[in-house]
Amino acid sequence: MYVSFNPYRTLGMNNVRYIKPESMFQHIDEVKQAEYVLFPEYWQVNTIFYGLKKKIFPSISTYHLGHTKVEMTRVLQATFSENVPFTLIRANTTLNREEILDTFSFPFIAKDIRNSMGRGVYFIRHENDFSKYCETHEVLYVQEYLPIEKDMRIVYVGDQVIESYWRVNEQHEYLTNVSQGGIILYDHVPLKAIQLVEEIARVLNINHAGFDVAEVDGHFYIFEFNVFFGNTGLRNPHYHQYISDYLMKEGSVLRPAN
Structure with a gap:
């Protein structure tokens, strides 16, 4: 038996028991008995994988590395550096903002570290654009414009x-x-x-x-x-x-x- 925490992603699969994520602890015995646990939410992952020792899908590395742009970019910079646009990830400090402006020419791209579907992507044309981005971001994720x-x-x-x-x-x-x-x-x-x-x-x-x-x-x-x-x-x-x-x-x- 598989336990799924996401009915949309496992629609049509056989031998799947759907459990609402917020009800996990009320059904903990079923989770323990499952052959695989499918599509847990991120807050469940460590408990299920490390605590209950269950096999999960997607894999633990998929969850951890895909959680934020920071995680995925850093691992790609270390393993496939030639295939990553030039990117700086910095805490939002005065010195780091100065470093970014000294490093990048306009225009460049700034991003939220967690977002999707094209949301949280900022086209930085000039210093005023960058200042506005900095006002609302603790982590500065800045990338060359391709x-x-x-x-x-x-x-x-x-x-x-x-x-x-x-x-x-x-x-x-x-x-x-x-x-x-x-x-x-x-x-x-x-x-x-x-x-x-x-x-x-x-x-x-x-x-x-x-x-x-x-x-x-x-x-x-x-x-x-x-x-x-x-x-x-x-x-x-x-x-x-x-x-x-x-x-x-x-x-x-x-x-x-x-």
Whole structure:
């Protein structure tokens, strides 16, 4: 039996018992008996994985590394540095603000460390824009601006890429998200971009994420990956089957230590 804390993500899967996240402790025996615990909320993850020693999906590294842009960017800077746009992550201090302004030329991009769907992305054209950003952010996440009109969403589930497409938005200066007006095109997603995502997922033990990838002069950059990606661009209606097949493979999911 599987226990799921997210009915939308496991819709159509067999042998799944749905439990509301807030009711976990009222059903703790069922959680303990489950073969896998699927899609817990982030506040549940450490208790289920480290405390109850349960196998979870997505993997523990997917949750931890995908929790904020800070976590994912730092690990990518350490492992795939050539595929990360130049980025500074700093506490919001006077010295650090000065360092950023001395380092970056306008325009550049600033971001919330937790957000999705194109929200929390700021196009910094001049110093006044940056000052406004600093007024509301304790952590400064600043990235070089890449002049692109489209990027790729590459979806990795289990141990494989299950979908890839371009997101094009000619009406926006710096966002291609479908939620921000981006148009989905499925033609000619570069194989090398797909292979890069596959390599990153394997190295970092990520098994459920939508990767945002840009191409500039034939070079590929990872903006971020979203653990709970939207399903708008998935052409295969049997998304849950990829999860079921993956979970059935012996030893595929990272096991807790005994």
